[in-house]
Amino acid sequence: xxxxxxxxxxxxxxxxxxxxxxxxxxxxxxxxxxxxxxxxxxxxxxxxxxxxxxxxxxxxxxxxxxxxxxxxxxxxxxxxxxxxxxxxxxxxxxxxxxxxxxxxxxxxxxxxxxxxxxxxxxxxxxxxxxxxxxxxxxxxxxxxxxxxxxxxxxxxxxxxxxxxxxxxxxxxxxxxxxxxxxxxxxxxxxxxxxxxxxxxxxxxxxxxxxxxxxxxxxxxxxxxxxxxxxxxxxxxxxxxxxxxxxxxxxxxxxxxxxxxxxxxxxxxxxxxxxxxxxxxxxxxxxxxxxxxxxxxxxxxxxxxxxxxxxxxxxxxxxxxxxxxxxxxxxxxxxxxxxxxxxxxxxxxxxxxxxxxxxxxxxxxx
Amino acid sequence: xxxxxxxxxxxxxxxxxxxxxxxxxxxxxxxxxxxxxxxxxxxxxxxxxxxxxxxxxxxxxxxxxxxxxxxxxxxxxxxxxxxxxxxxxxxxxxxxxxxxxxxxxxxxxxxxxxxxxxxxxxxxxxxxxxxxxxxxxxxxxxxxxxxxxxxxxxxxxxxxxxxxxxxxxxxxxxxxxxxxxxxxxxxxxxxxxxxxxxxxxxxxxxxxxxxxxxxxxxxxxxxxxxxxxxxxxxxxxxxxxxxxxxxxxxxxxxxxxxxxxxxxxxxxxxxxxxxxxxxxxxxxxxxxxxxxxxxxxxxxxxxxxxxxxxxxxxxxxxxxxxxxxxxxxxxxxxxxxxxxxxxxxxxxxxxxxxxxxxxxxxxxxxxxxxxxxxxxxxxxxxxxxxxxxxxxx
Numbered sequence: 001x002x003x004x005x006x007x008x009x010x011x012x013x014x015x016x017x018x019x020x021x022x023x024x025x026x027x028x029x030x031x032x033x034x035x036x037x038x039x040x041x042x043x044x045x046x047x048x049x050x051x052x053x054x055x056x057x058x059x060x061x062x063x064x065x066x067x068x069x070x071x072x073x074x075x076x077x078x079x080x081x082x083x084x085x086x087x088x089x090x091x092x093x094x095x096x097x098x099x100x101x102x103x104x105x106x107x108x109x110x111x112x113x114x115x116x117x118x119x120x121x122x123x124x125x126x127x128x129x130x131x132x133x134x135x136x137x138x139x140x141x142x143x144x145x146x147x148x149x150x151x152x153x154x155x156x157x158x159x160x161x162x163x164x165x166x167x168x169x170x171x172x173x174x175x176x177x178x179x180x181x182x183x184x185x186x187x188x189x190x191x192x193x194x195x196x197x198x199x200x201x202x203x204x205x206x207x208x209x210x211x212x213x214x215x216x217x218x219x220x221x222x223x224x225x226x227x228x229x230x231x232x233x234x235x236x237x238x239x240x241x242x243x244x245x246x247x248x249x250x251x252x253x254x255x256x257x258x259x260x261x262x263x264x265x266x267x268x269x270x271x272x273x274x275x276x277x278x279x280x281x282x283x284x285x286x287x288x289x290x291x292x293x294x295x296x297x298x299x300x301x302x303x304x305x306x307x308x309x310x311x312x313x314x315x316x317x318x319x320x321x322x323x324x325x326x327x328x329x330x331x332x333x334x335x336x337x338x339x340x341x342x343x344x345x346x347x348x349x350x351x352x353x354x355x356x357x358x359x360x361x362x363x364x365x
Numbered sequence: 366x367x368x369x370x371x372x373x374x375x376x377x378x379x380x381x382x383x384x385x386x387x388x389x390x391x392x393x394x395x396x397x398x399x400x401x402x403x404x405x406x407x408x409x410x411x412x413x414x415x416x417x418x419x420x421x422x423x424x425x426x427x428x429x430x431x432x433x434x435x436x437x438x439x440x441x442x443x444x445x446x447x448x449x450x451x452x453x454x455x456x457x458x459x460x461x462x463x464x465x466x467x468x469x470x471x472x473x474x475x476x477x478x479x480x481x482x483x484x485x486x487x488x489x490x491x492x493x494x495x496x497x498x499x500x501x502x503x504x505x506x507x508x509x510x511x512x513x514x515x516x517x518x519x520x521x522x523x524x525x526x527x528x529x530x531x532x533x534x535x536x537x538x539x540x541x542x543x544x545x546x547x548x549x550x551x552x553x554x555x556x557x558x559x560x561x562x563x564x565x566x567x568x569x570x571x572x573x574x575x576x577x578x579x580x581x582x583x584x585x586x587x588x589x590x591x592x593x594x595x596x597x598x599x600x601x602x603x604x605x606x607x608x609x610x611x612x613x614x615x616x617x618x619x620x621x622x623x624x625x626x627x628x629x630x631x632x633x634x635x636x637x638x639x640x641x642x643x644x645x646x647x648x649x650x651x652x653x654x655x656x657x658x659x660x661x662x663x664x665x666x667x668x669x670x671x672x673x674x675x676x677x678x679x680x681x682x683x684x685x686x687x688x689x690x691x692x693x694x695x696x697x698x699x700x701x702x703x704x705x706x707x708x709x710x711x712x713x714x715x716x717x718x719x720x721x722x723x724x725x726x727x728x729x730x731x732x733x734x735x736x737x738x739x740x741x742x743x744x745x746x747x748x749x750x751x752x753x754x755x756x757x758x
Binding site for chain 1: 566611744
């Protein structure tokens with residue numbers, strides 16, 4: 001009976017001691033961090049006599065939004081008027097209105113601040129809670145460089161996080177051609193009724209698919225509209241988290257960019273002939289993918305007589321085969337340009353550019 | 366590619382009409398054509414088969430670096446290089462020893478003072494740490510205060526990548542780096558998401574019918590993407606790999622294969638590096654020798670610290686803990702003649718706000734002190750409670 005009790009006590013001790021040690025380890029580590037952090041207090045908030053209440057610089061805990069607004073009051077505690085021509089910030093996410101102002105001694109000036117809280121560093125991707133810290137430096141009239149100023153800080157809570165805030169389609173989209181799709185993964189960190197993703201009208205098709213495995217995960221599919229005009233495009237897909245109270249919160253955005261290509265495509269996108277001895281001839285094949293059989297090559301132009309393009313008689317299922325023969329006549333990097341004019345069924349002509357790159361070497365390799 | 370249009374614009378009635386026509390068109394599915402899916406599945410299957418062919422491999426590579434800079438020092442701009450690479454393909458470890466000539470500016474802007482300098486290197490990854498020898502004497506760094514052996518632990522960061530000039534060796538083993546999964550020393554790209562690839566079509570390259578795969582661009586200041594030229598008849602051997610930065614093909618690998626008893630194996634290759642569209646370096650490599658399944662041991666992947674050496678052990682900060690991911694904590698040691706390591710310097714992690722934390726051992730010391738006090742307290746409590754119980758019985 002007595003023996004059992006002793007074992008029990010030792011057992012309890014053996015259980016407590018490691019747990020207590022582990023707890024103490026973390027407590028110690030935490031206290032060391034806190035102690036160190038306390039040593040580095042923020043600089044005094046007065047800059048050339050200008051003062052901002054530190055409380056207004058701390059936005060506290062806020063939800064992630066691209067348009068968080070707050071007001072800053074700058075008071076001139078000095079004896080001289082101070083003219084701020086503009087503000088410089090450590091990230092492009094903070095904007096102040098008005099951009100500059102002169103503040104007389106004893107006066108106060110109000111500024112409307114707008115902070116994009118959706119911007120995050122790559123290492124902050126996926127974090128539901130993160131700190132934000134932006135340096136706000138005034139540039140005084142007559143000064144070239146900004147004067148170290150104040151620190152706007154706070155903690156950002158995310159309703160959702162996304163795998164990437166940007167999508168680059170580059171040359172993947174063909175005008176009136178098949179749609180190119182890209183995906184962004186989203187994770188909800190609060191209970192959601194739904195997730196809404198909206199692109200500007202007629203710019204893209206956007207789908208939001210909730211995951212079957214995990215109700216917190218969503219797959220956002222974005223495809224630029226093939227009817228967009230030829231050339232570069234850029235738009236933003238805004239994400240709204242609809243919480244259980246049916247309120248839609250604008251909480252993130254995906255920037256989409258690319259360049260709409262002609263409906264006729266050349267494979268490969270760029271002809272890389274590589275390094276060749278001068279003088280010599282380098283050759284390569286390309287395939288012209290036409291949208292339909294009644295589209296025909298009208299003519300082919302080159303920017304130099306040293307580039308020769310011939311059409312192979314045999315047509316592959318991939319499209320029309322073209323053979324490029326490039327005379328390498330000069331040393332160094334060179335780019336030749338080929339323009340293929342394609343006649344559409346409606347007799348209109350579409351120009352398809354092809355770039356040929358090569359490097360001329362001296363002597364045999 | 367840098368785009369200058371800041372917002373999307375509809376361009377008049379023509380655009381509106383085109384939008385109407387497009388909206389009336391049938392909606393295609395997100396997936397690629399079935400034939401493309403089948404081709405992609407076949408490529409992935411071949412790459413997986415390559416991954417399982419061998420347990421280990423040793424390569425000796427010899428080649429040259431051809432410097433193509435506008436200004437160069439006197440001498441032959443084609444310089445020799447050599448690499449011995451030992452791969453543990455089961456446990457994803459490696460050891461690499463090599464020598465190459467590098468362009469040295471010798472602290473001068475005048476090319477007449479520049480020169481080519483031989484550099485020797487040895488590195489290994491043993492599953493837990495990445496190690497490098499400085500080769501102080503061989504590399505002419507006698508007066509440098511650098512460490513002789515550096516050891517990296519924890520999150521090794523984006524810098525711990527294999528050079529692209531070595532990619533063909535990994536491609537042979539079905540380890541295919543892309544912009545979405547880089548070839549890191551501690552994380553080899555073994556599996557890929559089919560959605561990251563586009564089948565662009567088929568094209569001839571040096572008489573080979575190749576399947577062209579393109580990776581989805583990875584966004585950034587300038588988006589980056591890859592283009593693979595693959596011969597499906599040669600176990601999906603990659604004959605050309607181009608890395609694009611925007612529209613600039615900044616790395617081009619042309620790879621030549623030969624048929625061996627293990628299948629299609631890399632023979633030689635050229636790696637052309639063209640930043641800003643201009644050729645700057647051409648690296649040519651040839652497999653001088655290849656040893657399949659050599660006997661390996663743990664010591665092959667651990668660089669030894671010899672007496673007298675200065676050893677720096679760095680630890681990458683854990684992500685998501687509010688620590689600057691680019692600033693590692695480190696401890697520096699001197700290896701004594703007895704073989705013991707004497708600590709001579711220590712540096713802690715740095716927070717995202719730029720505050721340097723005390724080195725880990727300080728925190729550990731404090732933690733153990735508090736832990737010890739708590740343990741003693743618990744013991745005293747136990748003893749006193751026992752005595753009190755005895756007294757009351």
